[in-house]
Amino acid sequence: xxxxxxxxxxPSGIQGLDEITNGGLPRGRPTLICGGAGSGKTxxxxxxxxxxxxxxxxxxxxxxxxxxxxxxxSDLASLGYDLGKLVREGKLIVDxxxxxxxxxxxxxxxxxxxxxxxxxxxxxxxxAKRIVLDTIESLFxxxxxxxxxxxxxxxxxxxxKDKGLTxxxxxxxxxxxxxxxxxxxxxxxxxxxxxHRVQEQVxxxxxxxxxxxxxxxxxxxxxxxxxxxxxxVLPVTSLGLTHPAIEERVSTGVTRLDDMLSGRGYYRGSxxxxxxxxxxxxxxxxxxxxxxxxxxxxxxxxxxxEESPQQLMRNMRxxxxxxxxWVDRGLLQFxxxxxxxxxxxxxxxxxxxxxxxxxxxVTVADPVTNLLTVGTQNDVRSMLTRVIDYIKSQGITGxxxxxxxxxxxxxxxxxxxxxxxxxWVVLFINEDxxxxxxxxxxxxxxxxxxxxxxxxxxxxxxxxxxxDAEAAGQTRLGGV
Amino acid sequence: MQHQTLAEPPVVDxxxxxxxxxxxxxxxxxxxxxxxxxxxxxxYLAGRYHIEMVDLLQNPQLARGxxxxxxxxxxxxxxEPMKKIIGDLSNTERVLVGLDLRxxxxxxx
Numbered sequence: 001x002x003x004x005x006x007x008x009x010x011p012s013g014i015q016g017l018d019e020i021t022n023g024g025l026p027r028g029r030p031t032l033i034c035g036g037a038g039s040g041k042t043x044x045x046x047x048x049x050x051x052x053x054x055x056x057x058x059x060x061x062x063x064x065x066x067x068x069x070x071x072x073x074s075d076l077a078s079l080g081y082d083l084g085k086l087v088r089e090g091k092l093i094v095d096x097x098x099x100x101x102x103x104x105x106x107x108x109x110x111x112x113x114x115x116x117x118x119x120x121x122x123x124x125x126x127x128a129k130r131i132v133l134d135t136i137e138s139l140f141x142x143x144x145x146x147x148x149x150x151x152x153x154x155x156x157x158x159x160x161k162d163k164g165l166t167x168x169x170x171x172x173x174x175x176x177x178x179x180x181x182x183x184x185x186x187x188x189x190x191x192x193x194x195x196h197r198v199q200e201q202v203x204x205x206x207x208x209x210x211x212x213x214x215x216x217x218x219x220x221x222x223x224x225x226x227x228x229x230x231x232x233v234l235p236v237t238s239l240g241l242t243h244p245a246i247e248e249r250v251s252t253g254v255t256r257l258d259d260m261l262s263g264r265g266y267y268r269g270s271x272x273x274x275x276x277x278x279x280x281x282x283x284x285x286x287x288x289x290x291x292x293x294x295x296x297x298x299x300x301x302x303x304x305x306e307e308s309p310q311q312l313m314r315n316m317r318x319x320x321x322x323x324x325x326w327v328d329r330g331l332l333q334f335x336x337x338x339x340x341x342x343x344x345x346x347x348x349x350x351x352x353x354x355x356x357x358x359x360x361x362v363t364v365a366d367p368v369t370n371l372l373t374v375g376t377q378n379d380v381r382s383m384l385t386r387v388i389d390y391i392k393s394q395g396i397t398g399x400x401x402x403x404x405x406x407x408x409x410x411x412x413x414x415x416x417x418x419x420x421x422x423x424w425v426v427l428f429i430n431e432d433x434x435x436x437x438x439x440x441x442x443x444x445x446x447x448x449x450x451x452x453x454x455x456x457x458x459x460x461x462x463x464x465x466x467x468d469a470e471a472a473g474q475t476r477l478g479g480v
Numbered sequence: 481m482q483h484q485t486l487a488e489p490p491v492v493d494x495x496x497x498x499x500x501x502x503x504x505x506x507x508x509x510x511x512x513x514x515x516x517x518x519x520x521x522x523x524y525l526a527g528r529y530h531i532e533m534v535d536l537l538q539n540p541q542l543a544r545g546x547x548x549x550x551x552x553x554x555x556x557x558x559x560e561p562m563k564k565i566i567g568d569l570s571n572t573e574r575v576l577v578g579l580d581l582r583x584x585x586x587x588x589x
Contacts, residue, residue: 107568
């Protein structure tokens with residue numbers, strides 16, 4: 001193989017993993033997946049195998065040393081794989097290898113030819129292309145002669161390569177090495193490390209490619225997600241600043257705010273930050289934007305981090321915005337999750353998946369500042385960078401609301417995320433003659449001439465209305 | 481080497497040891513295991529044992545049923561419970577322990 005020639009790959013069919021590995025796992029070679037208990041090793045390995053069977057017409061063998069076939073089948077059934085059916089169709093063999101030290105007496109020399117015979121027979125009977133050994137390290141617990149085992153493992157890896165099998169081996173994370181028995185010594189081609197961390201009661205799964213010989217690969221830690229749809233890895237770190245710059249504009253849903261943005265509203269595919277203290281009308285402004293998008297027949301995805309969809313819709317009805325019909329017509333979808341339900345990475349993963357599944361033209365996240373309860377400002381900023389990268393790469397317009405704590409300087413608290421935004425609209429309340437009055441201002445809007453005035457607005461039962469500049473007498477607020 | 485075929489079920493009473501020796505071809509290790517086994521049986525179980533030889537190279541599908549990994553593996557099918565001894569059976573004491581013909585003197589070396 002020349003240096004320029006890319007290694008042949010076996011696609012995993014796992015969302016995201018093929019992207020960060022540039023096409024999948026090395027074809028015809030073994031890959032080691034290691035991680036602690038419950039890190040998702042078996043699931044990742046099994047997904048690779050079963051996707052191979054179902055999507056790429058590559059029969060597979062699942063040799064398990066820990067779980068019985070029935071246990072595995074029920075675990076994987078919850079992810080939508082029907083093992084029994086694949087076995088009946090002759091595309092899959094599940095072989096449970098039981099090694100129980102207490103049941104075996106050892107006397108004199110032996111080798112593991114029996115294991116090879118089993119493998120050979122299974123491989124040839126269905127023409128297997130992929131194989132999973134989960135986890136072969138159990139042999140060390142079951143048999144007492146590590147010298148024989150190590151020699152036989154070397155033979156096994158040679159055998160797998162000679163057979164041209166794309167193999168995935170799992171190994172439990174060890175204290176000194178990647179695996180307890182140093183399996184990484186034998187697998188020189190690709191090593192993937194999984195990690196399941198719980199910080200402040202919030203769990204996050206991560207995946208890292210430790211080694212991938214002869215291939216470019218992403219080197220970051222990538223969050224991954226296990227849910228009822230299986231496993232997905234999120235290659236979300238900046239794809240480079242190559243987002244298309246779209247000239248098209250979309251209405252804010254409020255005519256006079258459109259006017260303030262050189263008469264035509266936000267750029268499609270841009271990011272918008274609406275920030276303000278509690279009760280200033282951020283969500284109302286977001287709802288106008290959503291309603292306008294739905295009226296254009298565009299799909300909207302609305303992430304709620306505080307209220308329930310019902311609560312939000314009730315509140316919006318009070319200002320004359322009825323979102324229910326758009327939900328009913330399938331144009332508007334809500335995703336409500338308490339920030340504390342999981343870590344930032346998982347939120348990110350969930351958001352990305354929702355966007356991918358729903359294919360919206362517009363997304364709203366309300367309020368993103370609630371994510372600060374599960375991460376530092378830097379973490380949230382880095383997560384939002386990735387969300388924004390993703391939606392921009394899809395040409396989706398993203399609107400984010402940010403709650404400014406009353407005590408802090410308005411423009412300072414949002415400084416962390418505002419630089420990620422193309423347009424920044426600030427809302428605030430000012431007590432004037434014992435009357436609370438609402439104001440809004442476009443602090444910035446990249447790539448367009450925008451108004452720099454501060455305008456008063458009111459919330460009426462037929463929506464948010466920006467008042468005439470003259471009537472409001474905004475000059476008195478010049479210092480705010 | 482004598483091969484008893486699997487198709488002829490032997491007549492056994494409760495005292496009879498039904499032993500199956502799994503091998504993979506006629507390797508020195510496997511030949512040694514068979515010779516050792518034969519001698520132990522003649523010494524300790526004369527007249528009440530029956531040995532089946534299973535060559536996994538010829539019957540690979542049988543490896544799964546009895547959970548065979550190591551070769552050679554001796555399986556005591558009767559009397560129950562099933563017992564497994566792996567290796568060339570060169571340590572007679574341990575074979576006897578494995579077959580429950582001697583009380584166990586366990587040591588891990």
